[in-house]
Amino acid sequence: MLDMSQGIPGIPPPAMLLDALGRCASDPQACGYCSITGEPLLMSALAKEMKHIYGTDCDLSPDDTALTAGANMAFTAAIMAVADAGDEVVLPVPWYFNHGMTLQMMGIIAVPLPTLPHEGFLPSPRKCAELISTKTKAIVLVSPNNPTGAIYSPSLIASFALLARERNIALIMDETYRDFVTNGVPHHLFVPGPLQPSPDLPTDWTWRRHFIHLFSFSKSYCIPGHRLGAVVAGADVMEQIKTVLDCIQICAPRHVQLALYPLLPELRPFIRETAHALVQRHKLFRSLLPSTWELGSQGGYYAFVKHPFKGISATEVSRRMAVETGIVTLPAGFFMPLNYAITGSTGKDADRWIRFSVANVDDTKVEKVLSRHGRVQSTSEGAILASLTHPSSSTHKKEKSSKGKGKAVDADHAMKKSRRNLNKTTTESTLAKLFTSCGPLYQALKLSNVQLDDCFIVVCPTVDELPEMRRLAEKRAQHYMPKERELCSESTLVAPASERDAMP
Numbered sequence: 001m002l003d004m005s006q007g008i009p010g011i012p013p014p015a016m017l018l019d020a021l022g023r024c025a026s027d028p029q030a031c032g033y034c035s036i037t038g039e040p041l042l043m044s045a046l047a048k049e050m051k052h053i054y055g056t057d058c059d060l061s062p063d064d065t066a067l068t069a070g071a072n073m074a075f076t077a078a079i080m081a082v083a084d085a086g087d088e089v090v091l092p093v094p095w096y097f098n099h100g101m102t103l104q105m106m107g108i109i110a111v112p113l114p115t116l117p118h119e120g121f122l123p124s125p126r127k128c129a130e131l132i133s134t135k136t137k138a139i140v141l142v143s144p145n146n147p148t149g150a151i152y153s154p155s156l157i158a159s160f161a162l163l164a165r166e167r168n169i170a171l172i173m174d175e176t177y178r179d180f181v182t183n184g185v186p187h188h189l190f191v192p193g194p195l196q197p198s199p200d201l202p203t204d205w206t207w208r209r210h211f212i213h214l215f216s217f218s219k220s221y222c223i224p225g226h227r228l229g230a231v232v233a234g235a236d237v238m239e240q241i242k243t244v245l246d247c248i249q250i251c252a253p254r255h256v257q258l259a260l261y262p263l264l265p266e267l268r269p270f271i272r273e274t275a276h277a278l279v280q281r282h283k284l285f286r287s288l289l290p291s292t293w294e295l296g297s298q299g300g301y302y303a304f305v306k307h308p309f310k311g312i313s314a315t316e317v318s319r320r321m322a323v324e325t326g327i328v329t330l331p332a333g334f335f336m337p338l339n340y341a342i343t344g345s346t347g348k349d350a351d352r353w354i355r356f357s358v359a360n361v362d363d364t365k366v367e368k369v370l371s372r373h374g375r376v377q378s379t380s381e382g383a384i385l386a387s388l389t390h391p392s393s394s395t396h397k398k399e400k401s402s403k404g405k406g407k408a409v410d411a412d413h414a415m416k417k418s419r420r421n422l423n424k425t426t427t428e429s430t431l432a433k434l435f436t437s438c439g440p441l442y443q444a445l446k447l448s449n450v451q452l453d454d455c456f457i458v459v460c461p462t463v464d465e466l467p468e469m470r471r472l473a474e475k476r477a478q479h480y481m482p483k484e485r486e487l488c489s490e491s492t493l494v495a496p497a498s499e500r501d502a503m504p
Contacts, residue, residue, distance in 0.1 A: 038067025
């Protein structure tokens with residue numbers, strides 16, 4: 001199985017961090033509570049680290065920070081500080097599903113801001129402005145984005161910050177993947193107006209009234225299981241966040257805070273190397289992606305790709321890739337409201353986007369994934385894999401068998417084409433070559449849930465599998481064709497030549 005679904009680090013943290021985590025976890029000091037906002041030493045270290053990332057002119061202090069049990073907790077605390085049930089929050093779509101679910105859980109209305117493939121899935125401040133109402137309390141951005149991977153430029157982020165200031169609402173920005181931006185600072189919002197290096201922000205700019213920053217230590221430091229995040233906000237909002245955290249968290253896990261605070265500067269080379277390796281992996285993914293698959297955007301942990309099979313949903317393609325090729329991905333439907341389509345219209349052609357996480361696999365596995373994609377395209381070999389072009393939900397066509405012994409229904413167009421290539425001189429070795437990439441076919445039969453009308457094709461790669469395949473075939477025949485049970489004519493069941501005479 002090649003898992004490109006969940007966004008998790010594909011490598012462990014460096015040894016120095018692992019050693020520190022072990023020491024601190026066994027330290028009695030780490031067993032007690034700490035401050036609601038976290039260990040002061042890590043809060044101070046994080047403020048210094050942010051000045052290293054965003055610029056030494058940043059207006060940041062330890063008191064601007066609260067440490068949380070992951071970035072999802074940071075988001076929950078920030079939302080509860082600025083919005084109530086019945087209020088509205090604008091989210092670009094596709095959105096990070098935990099953000100959407102959190103708002104729904106709180107009774108806050110998520111207002112979708114469409115992003116479009118031909119615009120690189122970048123949100124539009126102009127379109128956002130049209131969605132803001134008297135009930136709107138915040139705009140939420142994620143950059144680099146989850147799920148699309150799109151990286152928002154400092155200029156675009158500045159435009160949203162100014163819109164938030166103009167409408168007197170909050171701009172909440174989840175920057176979990178900020179350390180994987182390698183072509184400059186993520187943005188300049190923390191720099192006060194008089195020191196601004198960007199012409200996009202005015203001289204009276206200050207971030208404290210309208211900007212809330214979220215961060216996760218999970219991705220940069222490869223410690224998602226230790227659950228540590230941060231929220232950075234101005235004093236007024238931070239007072240509300242403290243109240244929320246006191247009620248739902250008390251304090252973030254303490255041992256990881258004690259382990260990290262002295263190591264942040266020493267871990268910079270590790271983060272930088274990881275980021276550059278990820279950039280190269282994105283290049284590899286892009287170079288090997290079959291030309292019929294459209295790359296919409298990529299960056300951070302993710303690539304957002306449109307599959308080429310018209311009229312077939314991304315959910316169906318992802319399911320069949322998992323079952324038939326061992327490639328696990330997430331369809332775009334996980335990242336948008338129910339019945340929403342990326343183009344703004346309904347229909348399966350609008351639902352063809354899939355998220356690939358390139359971070360939790362190495363380069364070799366990326367090559368394997370895209371090699372299997374190439375096999376998905378083939379109709380001459382690996383027929384089960386190629387059946388993505390006509391999955392089980394499509395209309396099945398009947399075709400007379402080569403000996404006229406009845407009718408056989410092809411599960412897929414690709415299977416039909418492959419079957420035409422089989423003739424009386426087909427040998428066991430040829431069959432083995434044709435189906436070797438499919439694994440045990442009875443597994444595919446049990447997992448794929450192919451819908452059939454009269455009959456179906458069964459291929460037994462080995463003699464040992466024939467009894468199991470016959471049992472499954474007869475079981476399915478009783479369900480699908482109680483009146484007609486012509487299962488095993490040569491045209492409908494292909495087995496090793498040595499076993500054909502033994503067929504019923």
